[in-house]
Amino acid sequence: MTRTLFVHCSPHGVAAHGCQLARELLGHTRWFGKTNTVIERDLTAVPLPPIDSQYASALTGNTAVDDARFVLSERLIGELEASDRLIIALPIHNFTVPAAFKLWVDYVVRIHRSFAATANGKVGLLANRPTAIFVSSGGFHGGEREYSHQPDFLSPYVRQVLATIGIEDIAFHYLQGLTYGEAAVSKALNSVRERLTTVGPWAVSDDTHQLP
Template identity: 40%
Template sequence: MNILHISASPRGAQAASRALSNQVVARLLARHPGASVTLRELAGGEDGDDSTALPHIDAGYALALSSAANEPGVDGAQLRSDGLIEELVRADIVVIGTPMHNLTVPSTLKSWIDHVVRINRTMRPTPEGKVGNLHDRPVYLALASGGWRTGERARQPDFLEPYLRAILAMIGLKDVTVFSAEGLALGAEREAEGRARASAEVGRHFGA
């Protein structure tokens, strides 16, 4: 059993999305003792060290994707893409912790998506549209936003959750469960409430 844990917040130990995705991973480990966890920090770790940050794709990769061959990579983003796809293929469960940045995913998570959503690898074009090549597996999204993203109090369009659902479905991952901490930049009280509510939701989902 392999759990792939992707964490996209640049806020180190303060990150609400990381706290939430850590909680999900802990509950999964309790359910599957002995499972291995691969942690992929896209924007620096809990200690704020961003040396593991994922670079953007490069010219070689963009050129390869627009040619029919799309060969395995020898360097740069093509090679990184091969490794990240392999990591995803090997995962039985995927957990993604991410903040909302400017209504959608942070650029680092977008970079991971650009590396793993790869034509004729993880998806293929058909006359009916793009079809995923990966077999489905549970994906847990742990989302954090400064304002409200869902419900009656939302005062902003949400391109985060619908986008993640659409792009994951495009590579075949449709079994998606969402946990959401919202209103986190609206004062200490609201932040505590938003974190607690999301955490309780994880508790309810996985059971006592």
């Protein structure tokens, strides 16, 4: 049985284009067969609470894993541990990740639990797994277009964060120009669908953006 964790956080909720594409992928028997179990974490519908002083104190102290202050963190890390694959759908907000996703990161990237600090740097403690990330943006962040000069800090950040906890097999799928009208949206969606068909959802990629 395939178990997939699906994390998404668009303010448009399940109507977001990236979320819809991810759901199409989840329903595709070509990659999942008929026994795919989905663990869904909607960070917009059920927002995570901000990191507080109690949690911060637990992080910096010699605190047991089963301490009550780690309950939410344990639940989120447990969802990762229970999955064979990971799918994330998120928009670019002000050149980087949405605040809702950053909170998820702050709970799952936890010293002594999801990564270890060593003399050679941080080492991930979670198992690697195929990961597909759908990134949506109203403008253009890459390619040959003369107006694609907006910086993208999201892609390298997400790659580094996931690698910190041990997840390195990452495929990025970009939906760009979504504020340029229905024709542009359709073109962007079809471009990603074609990429999923030709190279597959799990083909490890660099941070090069695919344009429609």
